Amino acid sequence: MLEAAFRGGGRYWALLGFWGLLVALGLGAWGRQFTEGLTVTGMSQDVTWGIYIAQFTFLVGVAASAVMVVLPYYLHNYKVFGRMVILGEGLAIAAVLMCMLFIFVDMGQPTRVANVLLHPTPNSMMFWDMVALGGYLVLNLLIGAVTFDAERREAPPPHWIKPIIVLSIPWAVSIHTVTAFLYSGLEARAFWMTAILAPRFLASAFASGPSLLILLALILRRFTRFDPGEEAIRKLALIVTYAMTVNIFFVGVELFTALYSDMPHHTYPFRYLYLGLHGHDSLVPWMWFGAALTVVCVTLLLVPRTRNDLRLLPFLCAGVILAIWIEKGVGLVITGFVPNPLGRITDYAPTGVEVAVTLGVYGFGFLVLSLLYKIVVNVRERMIPA
Amino acid sequence: MEKKTRREFLKEAGTAALGLGWALPLAAAGCAPRGHNIAGSQRQWAMVVDLEKIQDPAVREAAQKACARTHNIPHIPDPQEEIQWIRVESFEHVFEDQIHGAMPPHELERSVLVLCNHCTNPPCVRVCPTQATWKRESDGIVMMDMHRCIGCRYCMAACPYGSRSFNWRDPRPFIETDAEGKFLSDFPTRTRGVVEKCNFCAERLRDGLEPACVEAVREVPGGEGALVFGDLTDPHSEVSHILRETPSRARRVTLGTGPNVFYIG
Amino acid sequence: MGDRGKALVGLGVFILLVTFPLWGRLAGGQPVPGRDDLVYPDPAKATDCIEARDWMTANHMNLLNRWRDDLVRRGVTEYVSSSGKRYYPSLTKTCLDCHDDRDKFCNRCHDYAHVTPTCWECHTTPGGGA
Structure with missing residues (x-):
């Protein structure tokens, strides 16, 4: 079964080569960061987390969103997702690996990474995040491998896997909840210290993750003989629509609380994001672009005719992914540091090295994803009666 | 029949399980306030800063210089990479939550020395994933173990005072x-990739000396008593006496961190 | 089974590569370094180390790690050796009093063993020497 990953046409190898190139680029940049220190990044004493932690946050959501196909299929016996589930689990595996790498490349002393496990500290959310992510990776690898192997042999999956699948459902919710708690438990940062952060993270995750899954499914449909099913794609689009609508509601709730109460520490971050604060407005175009994208995509997703148009859908999904990426990957992390505890504003922009390392991590994630999907496609193609 | 029952059960169990997604992290959060390294301290070192006396730039410089020399603190020109254990900030920035529109400019622009508050309930200690920073039970100092720190900078996100600096380079x-x-x-220098901050001169206290900054300001004419250091749990200490007799303030007390650097005058 | 030849060649290359440190020096005609004799500090300063010499040679890093945690984390300011002598647990303030030349007492052996302890990235010799 695994050998399929090493057999493929020119296009497959070109794809792997492209990801490999990104990985090489990232490794080179990380080597420089490792020898010179994090001074090669755009981070500073005021903005101590940047693009790495932001990507980590975004990708935890993508990983968690596998639950949106796992839950209907296994708990509600929703057969339509039968061929989609394994794709969701594969995406979760790749996304968790990327999350771990993004944490790793952010560390000042990467050679000491084992300290987190050598000195376990239950009162730290960072410790729990590591536990939750590690566990989630193991769960998905196990469930994916066991169920897919059973399917390949056209046999039902073994009974002992069922409770593990049930466990993976709250576990998915918990990885993104812990990630939100990482931020929302800090009294020092008013922008993050809000109870709705975890629900907001989940809502946006359940929009961006399934969107990515739709795009991947459409790509597989186009380039291979494996078809995850049109109905499954449509159903996922509906999930994206609901999640995105709920996300807009949560953001609105957040905005109301901050702006109506008019407390300086709660309004500053939003002014920084959407209007600019004391002349610092580098994120403003991003945020308005993201807002416009959200409105357009949600409107078109809400109308059944446009939502069900499979030619338009990839664009809507890409729009949703980009909008959430801007929300979590650009706005959320940096703005938590504005203003700093002494009321000053420091802007942040990633450097070339940071961008290269980021691309490298994404390259690695998509390399893993390509290998996993190749195996799936290969087995499925063989199962289709000629 | 049996099959259906089990599916029903799975459904219910799964739905219940979904709702439990918050349970693991919440249980973890529950650990936080009584984490093993946030126990009450037997003693608590504290500092009282006299704002009147530190308006003299010579006093402030003496404190900063003594600190830098005692701890081999680098002077990095880029303010965004600078390492600061004790720094000068204006009143309006330090006490942002205590100023109002009717205050005269000379009040707002007063110079204030700021350093680690060695909080009674330190958020940096709560979040550290490796116990590289912890609250020492014997005397309440928030310590840093440079050997242990992995450089994740979570403590810097958690500190409401901006008291911590990261070594972005060697x-x-x-x-x-x-x-x-x-x-x-011969105080060890630091290496790139670790976080550092004021340690209340733990190494000097061990030898029975006062913190370097406290000693240094005393040498400056008019600097006597600009910084006073002592045990807050001892009612007869000078800091306890001053805080009993004189109106004082501390930074962002509503956050519940319990800062142990106080300001008078 | 057509891949058998390829697999054997691959295996050969692999073994050659991983054993490079063993044959590399010989092939290059470089002499294989022998371990220098240990040198001991001036007997005028001290004739015995914290613990027995042989034990210290093999285990000084473990003792230093223990001292580090004792002093930094546990606030223990005294180490009682097995012979009952008391020491202040500090590399700079205790060990380097006698072992007063880093090249002679540290680097030579570390170079030979190809270990690169990170102590000196931060710690100085007495008096602030880098």
Whole structure:
């Protein structure tokens, strides 16, 4: 079964080569960061987390969103997702690996990474995040491998896997909840210290993750003989629509609380994001672009005719992914540091090295994803009666 | 029949399980306030800063210089990479939650020395994933173990006072040396990739000395008592006496961190 | 089974590569370094180390790690050796009093063993020497 990953046409190898190139680029940049220190990044004493932690946050959501196909299929016996589930689990595996790498490349002393496990500290959310992510990776690898192997042999999956699948459902919710708690438990940062952060993270995750899954499914449909099913794609689009609508509601709730109460520490971050604060407005175009994208995509997703148009859908999904990426990957992390505890504003922009390392991590994630999907496609193609 | 029952059960169990997604992290959060390294301290070192006396720039410089020389603190020109244990900030920035529109500019622009507050309930200690920073039970100092720190900078996100600095690069080329190229103190320098901050001169206290800044300001004319250091749990200590007799303030007390650096005057 | 030849060649290359440190020096005609004799500090300063010499040679890093945690984390300011002598647990303030030349007492052996302890990235010799 695994050998399929090493057999493929020119296009497959070109794809792997492209990801490999990104990985090489990232490794080179990380080597420089490792020898010179994090001074090669755009981070500073005021903005101590940047693009790495932001990507980590975004990708935890993508990983968690596998639950949106796992839950209907296994708990509600929703057969339509039968061929989609394994794709969701594969995406979760790749996304968790990327999350771990993004944490790793952010560390000042990467050679000491084992300290987190050598000195376990239950009162730290960072410790729990590591536990939750590690566990989630193991769960998905196990469930994916066991169920897919059973399917390949056209046999039902073994009974002992069922409770593990049930466990993976709250576990998915918990990885993104812990990630939100990482931020929302800090009294020092008013922008993050809000109870709705975890629900907001989940809502946006359940929009961006399934969107990515739709795009991947459409790509597989186009380039291979494996078809995850049109109905499954449509159903996922509906999930994206609901999640995105709920996300807009949560953001609105957040905005109301901050702006109506008019407390300086709660309004500053939003002014920084959407209007600019004391002349610092580098994120403003991003945020308005993201807002416009959200409105357009949600409107078109809400109308059944446009939502069900499979030619338009990839664009809507890409729009949703980009909008959430801007929300979590650009706005959320940096703005938590504005203003700093002494009321000053420091802007942040990633450097070339940071961008290269980021691309490298994404390259690695998509390399893993390509290998996993190749195996799936290969087995499925063989199962289709000629 | 049996099959259906089990599916029903799975459905219910799964739905219940979904709702439990918050349970693991919440249980973890529950650990936080009584984490093993946030126990009550037997003693608590504290500092009282006299704002009147530190308006003299010579006093402030003496404190900063003594600190830098005692701890081999680098002087990195880029303010966004600078390492600061004790720094000067204006009143309006330090006490942002205590100023109002009717205050005169000279009030707002007063210079204030700020350093680690060695909080009674330190958020940095709560979040550290490796116990590289912890609250010492014997005397309440928030310590840093440079050997343990992995450089995740979570403590810097958690500190509401901006008291922590990260070594973005190797600090050694920026540390003051004497004519022979030797550092001015044999306090270990730091390496790139770790977080550092004021340690209330734990190494000097061990030898029965006062913190370097407290000693240094006393040497400056008019600096006597600009910084006073002592045990807050001892009612007869000078800091306890001053805080009993004089109106004082501390930074962002509503956050519940319990800062142990106080300001008078 | 057509891949058998390829697999054997691959295996050969692999073994050659991983054993490079063993034959590399010989092939290059470089002499294989022998371990220098240990040198001991001036007997005028001290004739015995914290613990027995042989034990210290093999285990000084473990003792230093223990001292580090004792002093930094546990606030223990005294180490009682097995012979009952008391020491202040500090590399710079205790060990380097006698072992006063880093090249002679540290680097030579570390170079031979190809270990690169990170102590000196931060710690100085007495008096602030880098």
